[in-house]
Amino acid sequence: MLRWFKNKKQKKASPPYTNEQWVELLAPPADDRAVKELRKFLIRGLKPALAKYVDRELEQFVEDTAQDGLLKILDNIHSFRGESKLTTWAMKIAVREGLTELRRKKWNDISIDDLRGPNADSSDGSGEIFSDTFASNDASPEQTVAQKMIKEKVEGIIQNVLTEKQRTAITGIMIHGLPVTVVADKMGTNRNNLYKLVHDARKKIKNEFEIQGIDPEEMLNELSEK
Amino acid sequence: MTTNTLKKIFRAVINTHDNEIGCAKCCDEIEEFIELELAGKSPEEAYPLVQEHLNKCGDCREEYEALLNALKATA
Numbered sequence: 001m002l003r004w005f006k007n008k009k010q011k012k013a014s015p016p017y018t019n020e021q022w023v024e025l026l027a028p029p030a031d032d033r034a035v036k037e038l039r040k041f042l043i044r045g046l047k048p049a050l051a052k053y054v055d056r057e058l059e060q061f062v063e064d065t066a067q068d069g070l071l072k073i074l075d076n077i078h079s080f081r082g083e084s085k086l087t088t089w090a091m092k093i094a095v096r097e098g099l100t101e102l103r104r105k106k107w108n109d110i111s112i113d114d115l116r117g118p119n120a121d122s123s124d125g126s127g128e129i130f131s132d133t134f135a136s137n138d139a140s141p142e143q144t145v146a147q148k149m150i151k152e153k154v155e156g157i158i159q160n161v162l163t164e165k166q167r168t169a170i171t172g173i174m175i176h177g178l179p180v181t182v183v184a185d186k187m188g189t190n191r192n193n194l195y196k197l198v199h200d201a202r203k204k205i206k207n208e209f210e211i212q213g214i215d216p217e218e219m220l221n222e223l224s225e226k
Numbered sequence: 227m228t229t230n231t232l233k234k235i236f237r238a239v240i241n242t243h244d245n246e247i248g249c250a251k252c253c254d255e256i257e258e259f260i261e262l263e264l265a266g267k268s269p270e271e272a273y274p275l276v277q278e279h280l281n282k283c284g285d286c287r288e289e290y291e292a293l294l295n296a297l298k299a300t301a
Contacts, residue, residue, distance in 0.1 A: 045296030053292075084257035088297060092257055095293045103285075151227055154235060173284075174238065175231050180249065180285045192250040195283060202242040209239060216236040223233055 022086040026077045035070065041087060042066040042094045050098050065101065069094030100181055107182040115172040115186060116164075143225060150219055157208045166201035169194055241282065245275065252279040252286050260294055264301070 013021045015037050025034035046062045046069075054061050073090045080089055158167060165187065172183035184194040209216055259276045262269040270277035280287045 041300060045300045048299040049292040049296035084261050087300075088257040088261055088293075091296050091300070092253070092289075092293050095296055096253070096289055099285075099289055099292060147229065147232075151232055154232060155227060174234055175227065179288075180283060191285065192248045195248045199242070199246055199248075202238055203244075205235070206239045206242050216239045220233060220236040220240070223229055223236070 017086075019080075019082055019086045023077060023080060023082075026074060028074075030074055035074075038073070038087075038090060039066055039070055042069055042091060045091050046094055046098060049095055050102070053099070053102050061098070065094060065098035068101075069097045072097060103179045103181050104185065107178060110176075110178065110182065110186065112168070112186045115168045115176065115178075115183065143222075147223060150222065153212070153214065157205055157212075161204050161208045162201050166197055166204070169198050170201050173198060238282070241278075243278075246282070247275045247279050249279070249283060249286055252276050252283070253289075256286070256290055256293065260290065260297065263294070264297060 013025060013034075017025065017034065017037075022034065022038075025031040026038070043062055043066045046065055047058065050062060050065070051058055069090070072093050076093070080086060158170060162170065168187060169183055172178045172186070173180060180191050180194055180198075184191045187194065189197075206216075255273055255276050259269040259273045262272055280290055
């Protein structure tokens with residue numbers, strides 16, 4: 001009787017659906033028509049949103065992303081809190097699916113050793129964990145010397161104050177400019193935990209700057225001077 | 227380490243606060259944030275910590291921008 005009533009209600013609902021209708025229609029067993037509607041909606045949004053990140057076979061990538069997103073949406077429909085439109089929540093999930101996949105593909109060849117750097121395990125405090133060189137701007141000789149000193153201090157702090165995990169994360173995100181998602185994958189953690197790890201690392205560096213009397217605002221100005 | 231990397235580190239340190247939110251919390255609140263924006267309101271006033279996180283986290287910012295584009299295209 002209850003099932004009959006539910007089926008009857010589902011047949012009556014027609015798009016555009018309210019949040020309550022969406023949740024009811026997408027809860028198991030999901031209503032085919034609602035799933036098709038949502039899929040169409042996701043594809044319509046994903047195509048322009050992902051176009052600049054995909055250099056070929058955009059249509060296929062969008063189709064696959066919409067499909068993967070839909071599966072995730074259906075699996076998590078019970079967790080929708082109703083504080084936004086369901087379609088906004090659903091699009092967020094699909095966009096994240098697409099961008100996460102693209103980041104993983106793009107940075108697939110990077111290994112954890114690349115993030116640690118060639119001398120990450122050295123304990124000589126040389127600070128040679130960074131492979132890129134210090135590129136001076138049009139500074140005067142005095143400024144160049146000052147900039148070199150700043151660089152050595154910062155490298156020393158990163159080398160001596162941070163844990164190896166924090167160093168790896170900072171190197172990956174701030175020095176190599178990798179996405180948080182990718183560094184988290186390589187380090188066997190998730191994005192949220194990695195952000196917290198980096199936040200703790202930033203706080204440690206800030207604290208060490210205070211101990212050593214380094215004013216980051218002043219340093220920033222020093223580096224920006226020509 | 228390049229000058230730009232050093233600048234990035236100094237800026238990151240200057241903008242480091244105790245009450246920052248992580249990616250999970252930002253992701254939880256981004257749809258409300260974005261709906262306010264689409265309604266022409268000021269989401270940064272209602273969700274200042276989300277705005278701050280978006281300023282700092284490249285992944286979340288990229289997802290926010292893509293979501294905004296997607297929703298504008300379906301409006």
